[in-house]
Amino acid sequence: MSATDTDIDVDVDQSRMKISDEIAIQITGMHKWYGSFHVLKDINLTVNQGERIVVCGPSGSGKSTLIRCINRLEEHQQGQILVDNVELTNDLKNIDTVRREVGMVFQHFNLFPHLTVLENCTLAPIWVRKMPKAEAEEIGMRFLETVRIPEQADKFPGQLSGGQQQRVAIARSLCMNPRIMLFDEPTSALDPEMIKEVLEVMIHLAEEGMTMICVTHEMGFARKVANRVIFMDAGEIVEQNEPEEFFNNPKSDRTQLFLSQILSH
């Protein structure tokens, strides 16, 4: 387990990040199995619009599986997941609706290598949202500016550094105008000097009021940006708290052990 604590020398103003009463995601009594392997156990989680949640925990504890259930990349077998009041079932229409509202950023970027950076960004708006090409390109360029690489628009992903690719991946998700963003270890495949540029983009998103669930071991990021930190172990949510409390006063001994392991680096 390696936790990095990248210095983020931007002032993060949490007071600007408004949390509304509106519920974005509601998970109740959710279980998931891979075959006979019980990977998620009785997950209950409510996320309000505008919350920034960091999920941490040992490898294999089910963090990825949990956030992948939220946009139905994985199917749960018991319990209920509501995203913007749409329940995730086998109903393909609901799945489509949810996927339009939820953006996802992967550890390995998963950009489309045969398309240019701009085409990566405009693909979904054009084909899913049926947007005219010119408009999609305008939006694509706007979000490439947000992630600060408009000059790379015509390159192919393979020509960019890892940090740049991850920022393109974020821009690609933003082009669909999602209300919720999921991040699955967005910086753990990156070299240290690139982690910062990605985290800065994520902070910018948080300041804009984006609802975010972020699996990461960047504890500096968690302290500055998250309003809630969730600790998972063995498929359960063991503990959740505000970052200050979570890091300074972990309640369960499993959390304490985990924190002592990752912070001792």
Next chain:
Amino acid sequence: MSTQDYGVTEPVFTPKPDLPPPASTVGVIGWVRNNLVPDWFNGAMTVVALLALYMVIPPIVNWALFDAHFVGDSRKACKPNVQIVRDKVATKGIMPDGTTLDVETTADRIVVPEGVIPNVRWERKMVEGVVRAKGREYAKVVVEKDVIIEGACWVFVGVRFDQFIYGFYPKEERWRPTVVIGIGLLLIIYMLTDGMPHRGRVAMFLLIPFPVIAFFMFSGGVLGMPHVDNAKWGGLVLTIIISSVAITGALPLGVALALGRRSQMPIIRWFCVLVIEFFRSVPMITILFMALVVLPLFLPPGTTFDQLLRVLIGVTIFIAAYTAEVVRGGLQALPKGQYEAADALGLGYWKMMRLIILPQALRIMIPAIVSLFIGIFKDTTLVQIVGLNDLLTMVQLAVTDAQWIGLSKEGYFFCGFVFFVFCFSMSRYSMYLERKLHTGH
């Protein structure tokens, strides 16, 4: 880092100059050293290979080019117009006990009649013979002989050329296949050339409207073009028709079968597995016979179902089954993340396949698909089994023609050459693509 702080002077760093590599590793000498004689074993192999080439290449080139007959319109053009004269020659024979003795032998001598330019080359050879008398070897003699060196009779191929190309397609109508195949070839080259505008549209044109236009051009019966029954189609044109129909049909069908094999729906999956595995485990000849004999059993009695069409359907499905397995390999080679990213963007199955997965998978698979196509092009020769007159069949018909008997070498050489040109260009193209895929994105 400042040196003053420490009070010591660090030596100034000067990078070493770039040196050229040793002469023995570059240039012609380097190449020969590295590739032809890196050690004694490989050196010996090089010598053996060069010797083999020396023994094989000159006779073939002499036969096919230098001693060959090109002009004329009948077999006579290839007959050497010379006379062979026998001379009496006194030779020495060697007796079994080693003593010599004078014998009279004959020698063949080639004489060119006056005023005739010989289109023939001969070589003087010494042939050993024995003189026998009363059942026992009497003496060894050496006889001189002039031997005519035979060259290829390309006159034969020239005379039969039109049949090799067009089969029994009527003479006055042969411009039709020529035009169709010419345009098709140009369009394919255009489609495969990098950087040409609207390549996708040309590809779509080749895939859908072009085969229909081609069919009417071949078959006629419209726009004042007389109808030509497809029993008369033949030769290289038929070979091209069968292989290009099989290729254009097998590609989409193969993709569909591959996607079906990976489908979540069991019925579709089982059906596709059945088709793929069945057609892959049966030889093509069997498929052809089945298309001929078994297919009509499934049709209402009395329906006449075109022979060529049956063969085309059989061959297309056969190739599609192989294509499907290649495509499946390409699909599996794509990282799971590509599917997940497309899913997360809400693209849905068909758009994901069309925009993300297939463009990448097909790119990976092009070399494998091309070699499959090379295979089909050659396998079309099997259609003669069911009575279609492809290029090879036309050649075989020609070499058994009494007028041209004994010229099968020329016929098969030509046939092989045509196949080589087609297959070698496909193979080169696929190698070029492979290189491009390695360096590009």
